[in-house]
Amino acid sequence: GQQVMQIPQYQHVQEGEDFTTYCNSSTTLSNIQWYKQRPGGHPVFLIQLVKSGEVKKQKRLTFQFGEAKKNSSLHITATQTTDVGTYFCAGPMNRDDKIIFGKGTRLHILP
Amino acid sequence: DTEVTQTPKHLVMGMTNKKSLKCEQHMGHRAMYWYKQKAKKPPELMFVYSYEKLSINESVPSRFSPECPNSSLLNLHLHALQPEDSALYLCASSQGGGVAEKLFFGSGTQLSVL
Numbered sequence: 634g635q636q637v638m639q640i641p642q643y644q645h646v647q648e649g650e651d652f653t654t655y656c657n658s659s660t661t662l663s664n665i666q667w668y669k670q671r672p673g674g675h676p677v678f679l680i681q682l683v684k685s686g687e688v689k690k691q692k693r694l695t696f697q698f699g700e701a702k703k704n705s706s707l708h709i710t711a712t713q714t715t716d717v718g719t720y721f722c723a724g725p726m727n728r729d730d731k732i733i734f735g736k737g738t739r740l741h742i743l744p
Numbered sequence: 745d746t747e748v749t750q751t752p753k754h755l756v757m758g759m760t761n762k763k764s765l766k767c768e769q770h771m772g773h774r775a776m777y778w779y780k781q782k783a784k785k786p787p788e789l790m791f792v793y794s795y796e797k798l799s800i801n802e803s804v805p806s807r808f809s810p811e812c813p814n815s816s817l818l819n820l821h822l823h824a825l826q827p828e829d830s831a832l833y834l835c836a837s838s839q840g841g842g843v844a845e846k847l848f849f850g851s852g853t854q855l856s857v858l
Contacts, residue, residue: 663844664844666846666847668847674851675832675834675849675850675851675852676787676834676847676849677849678846678847678848678849681846721786721787723847725844730844731789731792731800731802731844732789732844732847734786734787734788735786736785736786737785737786739784
């Protein structure tokens with residue numbers, strides 16, 4: 634079946650270090666979305682990428698969508714304690730299809 | 745108003761109880777969703793309502809019964825639940841009727857079934 638795989642499952646980084654999470658789909662995605670869920674919280678939408686090869690930045694966060702629209706990455710530069718949480722990628726396989734979530738990457742920041 | 749509001753925030757129920765979860769949004773969104781999330785797992789889609797009609801049911805057991813009274817409200821009726829149904833239940837909405845759009849989540853109802 635359709636799958637969205639995400640790695641790594643966990644990541645511990647020292648505050649100030651960079652962090653990257655990767656998302657791979659078994660099929661082409663019409664778009665890719667990224668969400669952040671703080672511990673004890675709910676998923677919050679971060680960004681949506683639609684175009685092949687698209688790159689978007691939000692302050693210290695850089696999001697990329699692969700040329701084949703099958704993979705994506707989220708890179709955080711110089712992590713801060715406020716970056717703690719689980720980052721999920723999610724994508725529909727077709728324009729009107731339901732959104733499938735990756736398993737998420739849990740980011741822990743060491744002070 | 746850019747919020748999705750869920751009540752109650754916490755719920756403890758026995759296996760013979762009947763309870764309802766409520767969700768409300770006033771953003772004019774035309775699609776509303778129920779997701780179930782177990783600890784350390786991703787949200788798992790249960791139901792989607794698009795323009796107040798049930799458009800997706802992910803083979804959810806009949807002890808979960810969704811209802812969409814109008815475009816702003818979404819309920820999830822619970823009956824004869826099992827302990828393994830204990831989870832965080834998240835409501836979400838999206839702007840148009842298509843289910844591929846970005847989701848706005850409520851803060852969830854943490855459900856414990858005893």
